[in-house]
Amino acid sequence: xxxxxxxxxxxxxxxxxxxxxxxxxxxxxxxxxxxxxxxxxxxxxxxxxxxxxxxxxxxxxxxxxxxxxxxxxxxxxxxxxxxxxxxxxxxxxxxxxxxxxxxxxxxxxxxxxxxxxxxxxxxxxxxxxxxxxxxxxxxxxxxxxxxxxxxxxxxxxxxxxxxxxxxxxxxxxxxxxxxxxxxxxxxxxxxxxxxxxxxxxxxxxxxxxxxxxxxxxxxxxxxxxxxxxxxxxxxxxxxxxxxxxxxxxxxxxxxxxxxxxxxxxxxxxxxxxxxxxxxxxxxxxxxxxxxxxxxxxxxxxxxxxxxxxxxxxxxxxxxxxxxxxxxxxxxxxxxxxxxxxxxxxxxxxxxxxxxxxxxxxxxx
Amino acid sequence: xxxxxxxxxxxxxxxxxxxxxxxxxxxxxxxxxxxxxxxxxxxxxxxxxxxxxxxxxxxxxxxxxxxxxxxxxxxxxxxxxxxxxxxxxxxxxxxxxxxxxxxxxxxxxxxxxxxxxxxxxxxxxxxxxxxxxxxxxxxxxxxxxxxxxxxxxxxxxxxxxxxxxxxxxxxxxxxxxxxxxxxxxxxxxxxxxxxxxxxxxxxxxxxxxxxxxxxxxxxxxxxxxxxxxxxxxxxxxxxxxxxxxxxxxxxx
Numbered sequence: 160x161x162x163x164x165x166x167x168x169x170x171x172x173x174x175x176x177x178x179x180x181x182x183x184x185x186x187x188x189x190x191x192x193x194x195x196x197x198x199x200x201x202x203x204x205x206x207x208x209x210x211x212x213x214x215x216x217x218x219x220x221x222x223x224x225x226x227x228x229x230x231x232x233x234x235x236x237x238x239x240x241x242x243x244x245x246x247x248x249x250x251x252x253x254x255x256x257x258x259x260x261x262x263x264x265x266x267x268x269x270x271x272x273x274x275x276x277x278x279x280x281x282x283x284x285x286x287x288x289x290x291x292x293x294x295x296x297x298x299x300x301x302x303x304x305x306x307x308x309x310x311x312x313x314x315x316x317x318x319x320x321x322x323x324x325x326x327x328x329x330x331x332x333x334x335x336x337x338x339x340x341x342x343x344x345x346x347x348x349x350x351x352x353x354x355x356x357x358x359x360x361x362x363x364x365x366x367x368x369x370x371x372x373x374x375x376x377x378x379x380x381x382x383x384x385x386x387x388x389x390x391x392x393x394x395x396x397x398x399x400x401x402x403x404x405x406x407x408x409x410x411x412x413x414x415x416x417x418x419x420x421x422x423x424x425x426x427x428x429x430x431x432x433x434x435x436x437x438x439x440x441x442x443x444x445x446x447x448x449x450x451x452x453x454x455x456x457x458x459x460x461x462x463x464x465x466x467x468x469x470x471x472x473x474x475x476x477x478x479x480x481x482x483x484x485x486x487x488x489x490x491x492x493x494x495x496x497x498x499x500x501x502x503x504x505x506x507x508x509x510x511x512x513x514x515x516x517x518x519x520x521x522x523x
Numbered sequence: 524x525x526x527x528x529x530x531x532x533x534x535x536x537x538x539x540x541x542x543x544x545x546x547x548x549x550x551x552x553x554x555x556x557x558x559x560x561x562x563x564x565x566x567x568x569x570x571x572x573x574x575x576x577x578x579x580x581x582x583x584x585x586x587x588x589x590x591x592x593x594x595x596x597x598x599x600x601x602x603x604x605x606x607x608x609x610x611x612x613x614x615x616x617x618x619x620x621x622x623x624x625x626x627x628x629x630x631x632x633x634x635x636x637x638x639x640x641x642x643x644x645x646x647x648x649x650x651x652x653x654x655x656x657x658x659x660x661x662x663x664x665x666x667x668x669x670x671x672x673x674x675x676x677x678x679x680x681x682x683x684x685x686x687x688x689x690x691x692x693x694x695x696x697x698x699x700x701x702x703x704x705x706x707x708x709x710x711x712x713x714x715x716x717x718x719x720x721x722x723x724x725x726x727x728x729x730x731x732x733x734x735x736x737x738x739x740x741x742x743x744x745x746x747x748x749x750x751x752x753x754x755x756x757x758x759x760x761x762x763x764x765x766x767x768x769x770x771x772x773x774x775x
Binding site for chain 1: 650652653655656657658659660661662663666670673674
């Protein structure tokens with residue numbers, strides 16, 4: 160596993176442990192964030208992401224191990240180092256005073272003079288498109304406005320390290336998209352070293368230079384977004400990153416990179432290197448198609464055609480999720496248009512198809 | 524009804540001619556209770572913050588004691604202070620019995636639980652994540668407390684009003700430890716008590732009216748400040764008058 164441990168690490172966790180009532184909620188042997196890097200930490204609820212972030216932000220003392228800042232060990236909640244960081248939480252958590260005073264508050268704590276405070280606050284409010292709210296009371300803002308102010312408040316501190324804890328998860332989709340756009344632009348421009356905790360894959364893939372998948376308090380995979388989402392390291396990571404078909408299979412033949420596996424009497428062709436004999440075949444629902452039972456292959460790159468019976472159809476927005484029983488469960492995501500055209504419904508005989516390259520193998 | 528009219532007439536007469544040194548008595552009331560409230564504010568805000576934020580063994584007992592203390596019987600406080608300050612008592616060496624100092628101590632003890640209780644309740648009602656956010660903004664412990672106290676400034680003002688009200692309106696403790704000595708330790712409540720015991724209802728009522736008027740004036744002032752704060756935080760803020768000097772620690 161790539162731990163990302165480099166000499167240029169801005170922030171690092173060494174043997175970091177957090178316990179809650181006898182339960183270990185964070186257990187991270189090593190994790191580092193390089194200067195200027197955006198590290199996205201994803202994971203299901205209760206994975207320990209927020210606790211890890213609070214420890215990295217020096218807001219919570221570790222129960223074991225330590226956090227180092229620019230290679231130097233930190234001792235507890237050092238004010239001097241906390242003042243070089245900024246944190247944005249899921250809730251905007253604005254103070255009951257005008258917006259401008261909110262953005263200035265952290266600067267005032269650092270003894271920044273009034274004129275400079277105001278200049279910086281207005282600049283960053285402007286950068287997040289909420290300059291016109293400067294004199295408004297923080298209590299009168301909408302959720303999206305408040306979170307923009309919260310981001311401006313963090314950036315106004317010109318932090319060396321920025322820690323974001325699910326900053327957009329309480330917002331509606333269009334608002335979230337707009338703020339994510341603005342944040343992405345600011346991050347590219349400032350190259351602020353950032354740790355972003357989120358459970359949103361798209362957010363992680365979009366903003367993160369690297370993605371760490373945290374499950375049960377441990378970092379289970381760390382790598383580039385394409386790697387983590389395309390080639391999950393284990394079954395739990397696969398399930399978390401949205402792979403809905405995971406089936407154990409035996410390798411029965413190999414030809415160069417092409418591997419033929421057998422699962423429940425079906426032969427599956429996949430691409431994978433290595434000398435393993437058993438593997439988990441992982442398929443993302445959007446990589447699986449469903450065709451009528453008698454349909455002939457038209458695309459020769461589709462190597463896998465498995466007959467089965469539709470077990471369940473769930474219509475969601477513009478898409479539909481189709482579960483097919485092929486001896487094991489295969490989940491496909493198809494458009495509602497093709498669902499209607501093919502007349503797919505529960506009990507129908509169909510063929511599921513997918514490319515050899517779509518199947519990701521996790522050696523067992 | 525005659526008695527009330529007589530009282531009002533007497534009150535005007537007292538004020539106009541400064542009979543019985545009424546101005547001095549009124550001033551002593553404000554001075555003693557004001558100082559007691561100031562001491563109670565420092566102690567109460569500190570204790571309230573500890574009760575709201577720290578988890579320690581005996582915290583629940585402490586909270587229950589504070590809640591009891593919010594209705595502390597002044598005569599019991601007076602008795603305990605009197606025993607402590609009595610010439611032969613453990614603190615008799617100080618020679619504070621029958622001085623305004625003794626009264627300030629007694630009234631501070633009466634007002635402290637009131638302010639502690641209000642402070643603890645209002646700080647505890649804040650979003651717990653707000654503390655984390657304030658720390659994350661780079662606050663020291665003192666800056667954190669200062670910011671959070673500003674967040675609860677309205678209930679805090681109510682606490683000060685309640686504390687001052689409890690101090691200036693009590694009579695038992697002040698008379699027991701102050702002695703109700705004319706020109707030295709007589710305050711308005713003690714004066715009312717004395718005039719009433721002499722059967723001079725008119726003068727007693729007049730002093731009572733003066734006491735009530737003073738309390739109304741003080742509370743109107745505080746309420747006015749409270750509403751001002753409310754408006755400040757709630758409405759548009761002019762750019763020029765914008766930066767309120769709310770941060771005494773800005774220099775660092």
